[in-house]
Amino acid sequence: MKIVVVGGTGLIGTQVIALLTQAGHEAAAAAPSTGVDTLTGEGVDAALDGADVVVDVSxxxxxxxxxxxxxxxxxxxTLLDAEKRAGVRHHVVLSIVGADRNPDSGYLRAKVAQEELVRDGGVPWTVVRxxxxxEFAPRIADGAAIDGTVRIPPVAFQPIxxxxxxxxxxxxxMGEPRDGAYDVAGPDRVRFDEFIRGAIAGDPREVAADPAxxxxxxxxxxxxxxxxxDARLGAVTFADFVAGSATT
Structure with a gap:
């Protein structure tokens, strides 16, 4: 199959393309750096020509x-309109667990809006949440830092x-469209503040549990x-991830 990966030059997209290529598929990255702009539509029709599947991890x-x-x-x-013109048979999008349970977050509201468009867009679909x-633990800590203290809510956290x-x-x-969504998560459930505290061990900043x-x-x-x-669970623990990072 020809599978176009929108956002195919990023952290997830590059790995998806490698896996699809190893499985024998024709996988192509679509991103601004490859001449594809999904906001303006530039290059989209050409990129999707002959595509069977579009994966959106942008x-x-x-x-x-x-x-x-x-x-x-x-x-x-833009993508859904182009997919209908091209005869694409499956639209896969990466979303976020709990997006629909956190309406106060502008980012998560936007992901819910994206999911709704995909659901109603007329192309068979699958949402992976x-x-x-x-990899984002240091970025989360930086975003939560106030006056040298990293404030993290002590809630359940299951990173992947x-x-x-x-x-x-x-x-x-590579599978059939589900016309539905499912969750994926890491193998271990921990407390959010405790995870961040361990993930940035050695950082001089204090990590404080702050419910607000x-x-x-x-x-x-x-x-x-x-x-x-129900959720599909990954195989890599955080300890595995840290050990792998230390040897690469």
Whole structure:
């Protein structure tokens, strides 16, 4: 199959392309650096010519609420329209576990809007919702730092390795459309502040448990960013991830 990966030059996209190529598929990256702009439509029709599947793992360059909403809705509409013209048989999109349970977050509201467009877009679809990536722990800590203290809510947290996310997304792309969504998460559930404290061990900043600390603009409930039902679990633990990073 020909599978076009939108956002194929990023952390998840590059790994998805490698997995699809190893499985014998024709996988191509679509991104601004490859001449494809899903906001303006430039290069989209050419990129999707002959495609069987489109995988969207792109992300907004700005997380400001208005910007991120515009990015996910405009780019998704562009893709779905082009997919119908090209006869694409399956649209796969990467979303976030709990996006629909955290309406105070502008970023997560934008992901919900994206999912709704995909659901109603007229192309068979699958949504893979992932928890937060191990790789983003330092960025989360930096975003939560106030006056030298990293304030993290003491809620349930089940992060996942990007390699596992890429594997789940690639499997979805090679499978049949579900016309539905499912959750993927890491193998271990921990407390958010405790995870960040361990993930940035050696950082001089204190990590404080703060129930009022917002995450992406939302104050989190105990189970609002972890799977609440069945989920597919990754194989890589955080200890495995750290050990692998130390040897690469």
């Amino acid at each position: 992300n907004s360059p700005s997380f400001a609420p208005d910007d991120v909403l515009h990015f996910f809705t405009a780019s998704t509409r 992932a928890t937060q990536f191990f 390795a990007s390699a596992d996310v890429a594997r789940f997304v690639a499997e979805a792309a 600390a917002p995450y992406f603009g939302a104050v989190l409930a105990q189970d609002s960013i972890v799977p609440q039902g």
